[in-house]
Amino acid sequence: MLSSYWIRQREYLLEISRALTAQLDLDTVLSKVLQAATELIGGQGALIALREPDGRFIIRVSRGYPPRLQEYFTRLLTDIPNQVDPFQFRIPGLETKLREIAFQTGLPFSQIVALPMRIGDELIGVLLVMRAYGTAFSMDDRRILASFADQAAIAVHNAQLYQHLAQEKRRLDAILESSADGVMILDPGQRITVFNRALAEITGWSAAEAIGRHHDEVIVWARRDTEMDLSRATAGGWPLAQRRGSKTALYVEGDLRRRTGGVVSVGITYAPLLDREGKLVNIVANVRDITRFREADRLKSTFVSVVSHELKTPVATILGYAETLARPDAAWDSETVRELAGVIQEEAQRLDRLITDLLDASRIQARALPMKEEEVDLEMLAQRVAQRFQPQTDRHEITVRFPPDFPTVRGDPLRLEQVLNNLVSNAIKYSPEGGKVRIRGHVRPDEVIVTVSDEGIGIPPTEQGRVFDPFYRVDEGPVRQAGGVGLGLYLARAIVEAHGGRIWVESEPGKGSTFAFSLPRPTYELAPAGSQVS
Numbered sequence: 001m002l003s004s005y006w007i008r009q010r011e012y013l014l015e016i017s018r019a020l021t022a023q024l025d026l027d028t029v030l031s032k033v034l035q036a037a038t039e040l041i042g043g044q045g046a047l048i049a050l051r052e053p054d055g056r057f058i059i060r061v062s063r064g065y066p067p068r069l070q071e072y073f074t075r076l077l078t079d080i081p082n083q084v085d086p087f088q089f090r091i092p093g094l095e096t097k098l099r100e101i102a103f104q105t106g107l108p109f110s111q112i113v114a115l116p117m118r119i120g121d122e123l124i125g126v127l128l129v130m131r132a133y134g135t136a137f138s139m140d141d142r143r144i145l146a147s148f149a150d151q152a153a154i155a156v157h158n159a160q161l162y163q164h165l166a167q168e169k170r171r172l173d174a175i176l177e178s179s180a181d182g183v184m185i186l187d188p189g190q191r192i193t194v195f196n197r198a199l200a201e202i203t204g205w206s207a208a209e210a211i212g213r214h215h216d217e218v219i220v221w222a223r224r225d226t227e228m229d230l231s232r233a234t235a236g237g238w239p240l241a242q243r244r245g246s247k248t249a250l251y252v253e254g255d256l257r258r259r260t261g262g263v264v265s266v267g268i269t270y271a272p273l274l275d276r277e278g279k280l281v282n283i284v285a286n287v288r289d290i291t292r293f294r295e296a297d298r299l300k301s302t303f304v305s306v307v308s309h310e311l312k313t314p315v316a317t318i319l320g321y322a323e324t325l326a327r328p329d330a331a332w333d334s335e336t337v338r339e340l341a342g343v344i345q346e347e348a349q350r351l352d353r354l355i356t357d358l359l360d361a362s363r364i365q366a367r368a369l370p371m372k373e374e375e376v377d378l379e380m381l382a383q384r385v386a387q388r389f390q391p392q393t394d395r396h397e398i399t400v401r402f403p404p405d406f407p408t409v410r411g412d413p414l415r416l417e418q419v420l421n422n423l424v425s426n427a428i429k430y431s432p433e434g435g436k437v438r439i440r441g442h443v444r445p446d447e448v449i450v451t452v453s454d455e456g457i458g459i460p461p462t463e464q465g466r467v468f469d470p471f472y473r474v475d476e477g478p479v480r481q482a483g484g485v486g487l488g489l490y491l492a493r494a495i496v497e498a499h500g501g502r503i504w505v506e507s508e509p510g511k512g513s514t515f516a517f518s519l520p521r522p523t524y525e526l527a528p529a530g531s532q533v534s
């Protein structure tokens, strides 16, 4: 009799083990445990209750009575001792409570046994089995049930671990997705397994397209500042990590080719993830867009070179001429004095313009370029600028044409004149062969457009987007050497944008350029009909 018990118990336990490894959901496994336990020891009812974080026990699965009677059986779950030894475990007053429930529900349960479910020393639940008839539960029954209670505890533990893992994974995914830095995770073969949103934005690859590809298909360097890249550094495994036995990251910096065209400056840190034996499991790559740092760096070094060159040149000239004039051993005729003084004046003016431009540029960067708001007649400004520049050149013909209905705009007249000044002086400067310089006005329903066109050297298409950047100059050919520091168009754009307008260029190398800017037309409130202005 006992030996056949053993065999059946083993069969049941085996079946439950299989259910456990088949990763069925927790309730299915617990139901199987209950079924096996009750059948094996001749019970008619059973339940498993799990301990909640607040210490209460809640019935998770049950058999042998209708679910609507669950309330009654919940009463069995009070005064549960903190005891995990299956042979010592007793819930006080359990039999009395069962008899009351049997009486109230009309169910014939008369015997009951309770087993602790434990993980380590912690009580995580109880297994109860009830008999409708027959004898009280023996120590043997207890022994058999103890193994089922253990199985149930393992199932709960697994489920908790799994839930914990799933939650951790969700949390990690959320962190990765919302990270401002690009992140990707590679398998040991350097195939991409994770690719977050920020990285999609940086590289122009969508996650769906990038995942599954080899790292080198997606990360394509247009230019690299560091000697190593990932393939070279890892040609013989992860050399740094193996050599030093520690997690040493690899850093690569340079310009990446974007999938959608263009390049982006990035710094990528590759960190190896090793298992206990030191074998490479994953490579986690952190990609940072450093375009802005690069730009700031470029600005800083350009600023230094501009200041050293463009400011020092006029100062040197002024000093030289002033020293010449002041030589005690020379008596200069008035003609020469005027000539030398004229050069000094010219250079001082150039210096003054440059200093003003530099100050304006730094005010723009600090967003502190003051702007007046007055009624401005752009045609008048254009005429004035044309009259100022025309006497300085006999190769160029400067014309102004505005339609008669051209409206006034609101803005800062001095600043807008500065824009026209810069555009017209560039038009002259960059058309050394001469030609027409046309300033024209156009009226649109909600904006006005002013264009300045020349017949000069033009700007290559690739440079057209950048000429508005601070200190940016197209450097090719001797004409480009013409004085200037690359601030004129930057200031023009800042002024136009501060007025709510846009500025752009259309140009064909060798044929000429047309710079255009728009300004919003003011909206006037119409006085209601019949109203009187007093």
Ligand code: ADP
Pocket (backbone or CB within 6 Å): 422, 426, 427, 430, 431, 454, 456, 457, 458, 459, 467, 468, 472, 473, 474, 475, 480, 483, 484, 485, 486, 487, 488, 489, 490, 513
């Ligand atoms: P700067 O003239 O002092 O160099 P700008 O900001 O005014 O600086 O212009 C930036 C660059 O754009 C110039 O160096 C020049 O290469 C190019 N550029 C500007 N205007 C013209 C033009 N009308 N024709 C050709 N190239 C131009």
